[in-house]
Amino acid sequence: MRTSIAAAVCPFMGLVFCTAQPFNNITSKATNNTSTTSCISPADAILIANGFGQILSNFTTSWGDVLIADDYIDQSDSVATLMHSPNVLASDLGKTTFSSKASFLAGEAAQPGVPFSLLNTWSSCDAVTFRYVLSPPGLDVQGIAVAEVVEVAKNETGKGVGEGSQKWQIKTFYGEFNSAVWLTDLKDGIVGCDVSGNVTVAGNETVV
Template identity: 35%
Template sequence: MRSALLSIAFTLGATASKCLTNKAAMRVALNFRSTITDYTNATADRVFSPNFVDYSDGVNELMNGGCPNGPKPLGSPTFSSLEEFKAAQGTQPTIPFEILKVWHNCEAVTLRWRSSQPGFVEPAQQVTGIIVLETEYVGKRGEEPFLIDTVYSEFNSGAWLYDLGIFVPQCNRSAGGMRRDLA
């Protein structure tokens, strides 16, 4: 009986250590932030899993320049590998990225963020978004105990397209002329 209880206690202890704590979740969020605000390939290698995938229709929309038939179809992975992410992110300028709130469960971190990325037009529009970071627990096998495995990110890509000068608002159009045809 005693060995059974010790076995259960050991198993529960091992399982609990594989779950994100508040401190670990904040570290994951800050690690992700660093890949936006101060990107290096070394940081990406340290904080992302080798099987990394990133999904963001918002980023796909930016990559497509707002065009519906661009190279990145909505719903498809934005970056289907770590190497693809590194090649793209390594060419980007530093982007201001403020973490507004962090939530987590055992394996995922959700964060709400805002960027005041200066654009080419005035007044610049603030961009706010939500990101879900699925993690992989690797324990002491790496520098980070939780690696970011999959990213699901959405944000106001319309404001970003406006800030880049790609989207020109039609502020005088009637509400009926602004609907999106879902047929």
């Protein structure tokens, strides 16, 4: 998600980011959880959401391989908006952002971490929806995501997350966040980087 935004819009050179603690030491306990589930337990929903948060905040290829399914795809108009700003076209939106696990992990590996805080989780038999906050330098960025998951085969040891014998990986990810705030953070927080976007509201152009 933070994805190749930085590379596409402007490098994050010179920024100092807080580093999150490794997910391996995180339990499933979280506040403000409102999950009700018939298949994915509330505890596992939190593990899945926080697991994705670790990819954003404290990326390692080994952890990405544990959490992300081999046939992973990712779609986000928020990311597309930043990547194509300030001239976003209708043809830029609604498309797959990452069409493979390899391209997604490579994009994340190239970016600095951004602190992640989980707000809420909801889950069903095959998906976890969660709200979160990212805290880059500048204003916090709130977002919401739906992670469709698959159960890991029992013979695939070391793959997936889950408190019991049932383990899950993320197969499809849909995520949207406040890209206008993110763009403002880039513009205000990076010395020597000219980041701008034009938003037209009721015929009046506002420069962000």
